[in-house]
Amino acid sequence: xxxxxxxxxxxxxxxxxxxxxxxxxxxxxxxxxxxxxxxxxxxxxxxxxxxxxxxxxxxxxxxxxxxxxxxxxxxxxxxxxxxxxxxxxxxxxxxxxxxxx
Amino acid sequence: xxxxxxxxxxxxxxxxxxxxxxxxxxxxxxxxxxxxxxxxxxxxxxxxxxxxxxxxxxxxxxxxxxxxxxxxxxxxxxxxxxxxxxxxxxxxxxxxxxxxxxxxxxxxxxxxxxxxxxxxxxxxxxxxxxxxxxxxxxxxxxxxxxxxxxxxxxxxxxxxxxxxxxxxxxxxxxxxxxxxxxxxxxxxxxxxxxxxxxxxxxxxxxxxxxxxxxxxxxxxxxxxxxxxxxxxxxxxxxxxxxxxxxxxxxxxxxxxxxxxxxxxxxxxxxxxxxxxxxxxxxxxxxxxxxxxxxxxxxxxxxxxxxxxxxxxxxxxxxxxxxxxxxxxxxxxxxxxxxxxxxxxxxxxxxxxxxxx
Ligand SMILES: C[S@@+](CC[C@H](N)C(=O)[O-])C[C@H]1O[C@@H](n2cnc3c(N)ncnc32)[C@H](O)[C@@H]1O
Numbered sequence: 001x002x003x004x005x006x007x008x009x010x011x012x013x014x015x016x017x018x019x020x021x022x023x024x025x026x027x028x029x030x031x032x033x034x035x036x037x038x039x040x041x042x043x044x045x046x047x048x049x050x051x052x053x054x055x056x057x058x059x060x061x062x063x064x065x066x067x068x069x070x071x072x073x074x075x076x077x078x079x080x081x082x083x084x085x086x087x088x089x090x091x092x093x094x095x096x097x098x099x100x101x
Numbered sequence: 102x103x104x105x106x107x108x109x110x111x112x113x114x115x116x117x118x119x120x121x122x123x124x125x126x127x128x129x130x131x132x133x134x135x136x137x138x139x140x141x142x143x144x145x146x147x148x149x150x151x152x153x154x155x156x157x158x159x160x161x162x163x164x165x166x167x168x169x170x171x172x173x174x175x176x177x178x179x180x181x182x183x184x185x186x187x188x189x190x191x192x193x194x195x196x197x198x199x200x201x202x203x204x205x206x207x208x209x210x211x212x213x214x215x216x217x218x219x220x221x222x223x224x225x226x227x228x229x230x231x232x233x234x235x236x237x238x239x240x241x242x243x244x245x246x247x248x249x250x251x252x253x254x255x256x257x258x259x260x261x262x263x264x265x266x267x268x269x270x271x272x273x274x275x276x277x278x279x280x281x282x283x284x285x286x287x288x289x290x291x292x293x294x295x296x297x298x299x300x301x302x303x304x305x306x307x308x309x310x311x312x313x314x315x316x317x318x319x320x321x322x323x324x325x326x327x328x329x330x331x332x333x334x335x336x337x338x339x340x341x342x343x344x345x346x347x348x349x350x351x352x353x354x355x356x357x358x359x360x361x362x363x364x365x366x367x368x369x370x371x372x373x374x375x376x377x378x379x380x381x382x383x384x385x386x387x388x389x390x391x392x393x394x395x396x397x398x399x400x401x402x403x404x405x406x407x408x409x410x411x412x413x414x415x416x417x418x419x420x421x422x423x424x425x426x427x428x429x430x431x432x433x434x435x436x437x438x439x440x441x442x443x444x445x446x447x448x449x450x451x452x453x454x455x456x457x
Binding site for chain 2: 009010038
């Protein structure tokens with residue numbers, strides 16, 4: 001375990017920043033990414049359901065229109081930013097895999 | 102009071118709230134019946150000790166067994182991750198609003214009702230330098246620590262404390278001194294003051310003091326109380342050295358403080374509480390239940406919480422007999438376990454002690 005002892009005064013020594021629980025750090029990273037991914041899926045679903053409900057309530061957009069929509073340059077740039085944030089959330093875990101365990 | 106103003110600042114984005122909503126559900130799933138780790142691991146532990154014909158020895162023996170099972174290690178991975186995910190989302194969301202939130206705190210510092218007494222020369226004892234339950238920066242190193250803590254505990258209590266219901270309930274359960282006199286109340290380690298304001302509402306005539314060593318906590322406590330119109334005084338003091346006169350308080354209170362103190366400071370704090378609580382006054386404590394009579398899994402969980410969830414002093418606290426320490430310092434303890442507590446059953450107990 002990549003334990004770094006940190007306890008200012010007695011007690012149980014606290015584990016270091018990125019403890020490895022599974023057989024190797026890659027397994028830990030995989031589980032972490034899976035959890036992040038699941039969180040992102042939920043975040044998206046929550047937003048989409050909210051949005052669709054609002055659109056429908058206001059009679060603004062038909063589902064079909066969403067399917068066929070092409071983003072303009074502003075939206076395309078925003079989507080790129082969002083994608084970077086999404087990738088960071090899920091795959092930042094890769095940075096935490098130690099070089100050697 | 103018809104509407105209480107919302108004192109918890111909104112998150113930067115809707116997606117942050119959805120993310121944290123997910124984490125709240127995940128937490129419940131992992132720690133509760135969803136994944137059913139507790140019951141499965143505990144029965145494995147019990148079967149093994151039965152077939153060996155002897156009870157489990159020290160927690161190290163239990164730990165070795167749990168870690169020999171893939172499911173035990175996976176549980177640990179998931180328990181650690183849900184906590185890290187929570188703080189990651191809260192920290193980022195408040196960090197994006199740092200300028201506004203800092204200004205918001207400054208705006209309330211001087212406003213009443215109630216006073217905020219910070220000590221610019223205050224020195225944090227070394228033992229407080231712990232990132233308890235993995236909160237980034239711990240309790241006092243980020244000026245937004247109080248807001249982080251408020252949101253973090255909101256997720257921790259899984260929606261049961263969104264309107265401070267839990268604090269109101271616990272404060273409401275504290276017995277009054279038998280002579281009925283309640284003029285002054287001290288809330289030890291008040292954090293963001295949720296118990297302090299509950300006391301002020303229960304005893305609107307009483308002078309209520311909330312103390313904590315963390316200035317960021319106290320600033321949020323003061324803002325929250327002032328916004329709600331609750332006249333409570335908040336001061337930056339140590340629980341083991343409060344600076345109040347002898348026999349000053351009718352009720353002294355400590356909610357989930359003691360498990361975050363080293364044993365030495367637990368003794369000092371009880372002694373200090375005995376000094377500032379008047380004869381016939383009440384010292385009411387809510388904290389973790391002791392290790393005695395715990396299932397092997399619960400003993401494992403205590404160790405895990407201590408080592409892997411930033412609670413280094415909790416094991417020693419759970420192993421000590423707080424009742425005996427209270428008695429040795431001039432208190433008479435009368436306590437029965439609470440029937441049902443929020444945040445998971447069976448993890449908290451209370452000590453209602455009278456100063457004799
Ligand atoms: C879990 S919180 C307490 C919750 C709070 N009592 C409530 O009613 O919600 C622990 C608090 O103890 C404070 N603390 C820890 N050691 C302390 C000490 N020696 N003196 C003063 N405050 C302390 C921390 O700053 C933190 O705010």
